[in-house]
Amino acid sequence: MADPRRRRFRYAYGPYTGGPDPLAPPFDIRVAMDEIGRDVMEGSSPRQAMQELMRRGMENPRNRTRGLDDLTREVWQRRRDLQRDNRLDGTLQEVRELLQRALSSEREALGNEDSDDARFREMQLDALPNDPGGAVRELGEYDWRSADAREAYEEIRDLLGREMLDQRFEGMKQAMQNATPEDVERIRAMLDDLNALLANHAQGQDTTEQFSEFMQKHGEFFPENPQNTDELADLLAARAAAAQRMLNSMSAEQRAELAELSQQAFGDPRLAQSLAQLDAQLQGLRPGEDWEGSGRFRGDNPMGMGEATRAMEQLGQLDALAEQLAQSYPGARIEDIDLDALTELLGEQAAVDARTLAQLERELQRQGLFERAADGTLQLSPKALRRLGQSVLSDVVNQISSRRGERETRRSGAAGEATGATRPWAFGDTEAWSVPRTLLNAQLRKAGGDPRNLDVTDVEVVETEQRTRAAVALLVDTSWSMVAEGRWVPMKRTALALHQLISTRFRGDDLALITFGRHAQSVELGELVGLEGAYAQGTNLHHALLLAGRHLRRNPDALPVVLVVTDGEPTAHLEPDGEAYFDYPPSPYTLRATVGELDKLAGMKANFTFFVLGEDPRLAAFMDDVAKRCGGRIVTPTLDGLGAEVVADYLKTRRT
Incomplete structure (x- = not known):
């Protein structure tokens, strides 16, 4: 009777879905040499052939390693998608919607009142400027009759503050959700301390101690954990430059609206003033950042100011990545490619492909497959020629075998006369065994702890050759x-x-x-x-x-x-x-x-x-x-x- 405790397990097998195949070979040096050799034979120099292999990629037995051209095309496709699917006026659109909601609710409340004051207020609303920035500014001192209208108006101020902070500080939009006056005051204090720190740093002062005090007090706003003032300036300048490129990408009317609205952030113009001072200092500290660039966004998905700034950062990262992948600048190396950025923007497999190409290039150079000729040019080494010759001869022998029904033989000559040398047996060999070498191999293996008397790996055969030259x-x-x-x-x-x-x-x-x-x-x-x-x-x-x-x-x-x-x-x-x-x-x-x-x-x-x-x-x-x-x-x-x-x-x- 079967043991009831024994349980049957059923297994299902399928393709690996946890990322790149961990069992896939990283590259095949023989395939790489074949491709380089083919390009050299077609007239390319070894260096050009190597570069072409890196650009083209390689077909492996179990997968394909994409080349730099494939990755570059993916970068440009990602860039096109980003600009094609999105637009930059999301914050302006949301402000308009909230303003319309506030005015509609207020007019409805005033319509239910039968008083001169209600009529006067209606006249005030009718006289508001047409642009959202001017309307929000004029309504700053307005005494709202409708609670829903007041809530919508306050939401405009909070939205503007959160979006402006989100442009410069990671995750600030979520952190400042339902911000209290105390939260806003903490932000203002942080900006004042930050501007003071950067001002001293710009004057050449040693800010090591000031930076430590700043991070102890305000480190929660910087999850990236910069280690010194320079790293902090690098971090903030990259985002500030992206925010400026976002503004450059908007129309003059949209920029004017945002400038007007920024004064109403959290109901206090001091926030906009502190951020403007911060941007000016960062531009002076890091003039090498791209402060003049722009991009054309023409999609249907509206992005807020923070989201649009991150999109501009992505465009900058994609441009830098495309330059690295192009390898067109002097001294370019595959190691220059930022694998972290590649993973973030194109996915893990893209980074795996780039890493594989770099490993392949290093391996080809390590194995000495190239050498300098007398005239200084790079050419295939004898080792590379032997490897290429092995591959070509193998193809030729396969053609002969398939055509004539023959198989490849490892016999050195047609007469089969012993040369005195031996070699390990391989499937298909017909030469006589070398008994002394075979027995010696068996004894050496047994001395190592293997109890078997004889194994196929012990066998060596007598090598023969044709004596006629x-x-x-x-x-x-x-x-x-x-x-x-x-x-x-x-x-x-x-x-x-x-x-x-x-x-x-x-x-x-x-x-x-x-x-x-x-x-x-x-x-x-x-x-x-x-x-x-x-x-x-x-x-x-x-x-x-x-x-x-x-x-x-x-x-x-x-x-x-x-x-x-x-x-x-x-x-x-x-x-x-x-x-x-x-x-x-x-x-x-x-x-x-x-x-x-x-x-x-x-x-x-x-x-x-x-x-x-x-x-x-x-x-x-x-x-x-x-x-x-x-x-x-x-x-x-x-x-x-x-x-x-x-x-x-x-x-x-x-x-x-």
Whole structure:
């Protein structure tokens, strides 16, 4: 019988909703390197590629890290929404409504009286100024007959006082709700002490003790808890400047109404005078604040003076945040972005994205993926090139495997001869186990407290390699047509993949990378990856074959392999004086020189493969004749399949 005390629990699983996914990887360095490498291969400098990655963001396996451009767009959208949905005359509108309520109630009360005094009072009300400020001022000494009218009028005075204080002091509107005369007097005393403190500070006096006394007496009005007079001035100046920008954003008539109404705050003009003195002192202490700016609000939601001032503060914060995200000023760094402001204005995920970008940038720099060239420019380091090559080769191998039903092998060579080295076993390996290394690993693990006799992590296999060497010359066309037809990056990816394969799996082989446009030259991998496309007429295959022959002759004991990637007929050749001769259509001299160099390499029993890009019939006919002459092969790959075709052809040549 089942134990009745046992209870069954049911669980429900769903997406995490408590903020950013805590299990999501912050970034993938390999993905970042792929994107930077692609931009560099397209002609960007490493620094530009890094900046572009920061602007574009990154796709992660489980989420997307938004870039600086995405965050900037969100900032500007937030700014547009703020101005589109709101307007600044909320306090004026509320005053008008309260004044209308007071006058209506008073007229109703007077209408029920049959006396000369009631008629006289009605005449007084009819003679009030049309503007709310003047009407409120004239009614200051009026003896109200209606209790509801008196209440509405007093509410106007209280509203004006609370709104004016709320512009300068956080939460003051709520704190002064139903304020008593004693509360108003405490505010006046605080403003007098504050103005005295700032005046002494402006004169250069040491206000440390005065500030401490001020905070002990009035600290309740400053929940931000400033630590000295400078911090207090910074805090108040930012709000006062926002209040001034709010006034600048209003019409001249609205500003005049508010100026008139401010004299009636709490029924005492001294409050407005103290605040005006405070604003003047703050402007003198902090002239760098934006006191002249303005904004255009055109929405339907009326904001009070305090709320409108905070909206102006938000606009200022959004503008500052947009500048930080733009990174367009000298010495800009992602660390400059105010993450607290980003969280407040755009939400926690925005701050997570910015923090991730900063971590990614630091990690890329920490891992030494960039280095200074001799000319002072920043370029990809050998480590970065290896990592980029691994990624490109992996893509190429996957293409070959999916096309031919093969899988990637980690065998270093086709002959499978032991090199004397071992490595950890990986799924798919077919090499023999290294028994001594495997048993040693098992004993070391058991000595560490693991009781198992043998574990898959103990296994090491014997590394093998092809003992026959090859001298490989990869000749890549760098004429302008390669750039114009979108063949530039596939060409570079092909070179990367072949270089990575040879440097990791066929270490005895010697690869030469040779570019040819108007002239040809042997280049290092980093130079080729960072090579910028330039308009240059000429496809000097003759010069490239000369350099290839020099490379093959330096390796007389190696299998000679020549791989040519081109999209045009030879239109240039090298003259004896070293100058390039160009002509189009191809000159007979150019064709004769090119074919003559091919014959020399064929005499060295070189293995030729020509990878022909595009559908030029003249090029196809020329390559057919050339291939027949030298016993080579012709491959017409797609751009996406170029790398796979070159690598597969090289492997096939090595096997045969």
